Amino acid sequence: SPAERNVAMVFQNLALFPHMSARDNVRFPLVERRVAEADIENRVADVAAKLHIGHILHKPPAQLSGGERQRVAIARALVRDPNAYLMDDPISALDARLREETRVELKRIQRELGKTLIYVTHDQEEAMSVADRIAILENGRIRQIGAPADAVEIGLRPENIKV
Numbered sequence: 001s002p003a004e005r006n007v008a009m010v011f012q013n014l015a016l017f018p019h020m021s022a023r024d025n026v027r028f029p030l031v032e033r034r035v036a037e038a039d040i041e042n043r044v045a046d047v048a049a050k051l052h053i054g055h056i057l058h059k060p061p062a063q064l065s066g067g068e069r070q071r072v073a074i075a076r077a078l079v080r081d082p083n084a085y086l087m088d089d090p091i092s093a094l095d096a097r098l099r100e101e102t103r104v105e106l107k108r109i110q111r112e113l114g115k116t117l118i119y120v121t122h123d124q125e126e127a128m129s130v131a132d133r134i135a136i137l138e139n140g141r142i143r144q145i146g147a148p149a150d151a152v153e154i155g156l157r158p159e160n161i162k163v
Contacts, residue, residue, distance in 0.1 A: 008077035012089040023057035084116040
């Protein structure tokens, strides 16, 4: 079943609970899985340190900037320690400077954790800077797969006219 796949998702609209503090939003998946309270606190503190959000954990989402809300949503996914992460255009709403910083941070975290991160985006620059491998899709079908370094080759010699 989907619940047993152990995949954490970050949605484009972030999907934070507005009535909860940032801390409670991050804690939520662990509380739902009935993880021991001491373990919850340790994992929240660890993820908060990685994402530099410890100072905002007491605030509700409405009092956070777009970048802070984004980091809280990412923290909620990271704290679960899933087998894989699925991020659906998670930084599209951020300004250019913050998008660049967040891309670098996501790539660093992914490498540090050594987990699969599936990152869905319509932004070619974002795809090139975050990916180890890129899949080009059209209408839900994979049209071509390659490494970011192959992107010029993909552009010059696409396997499909749609690419």
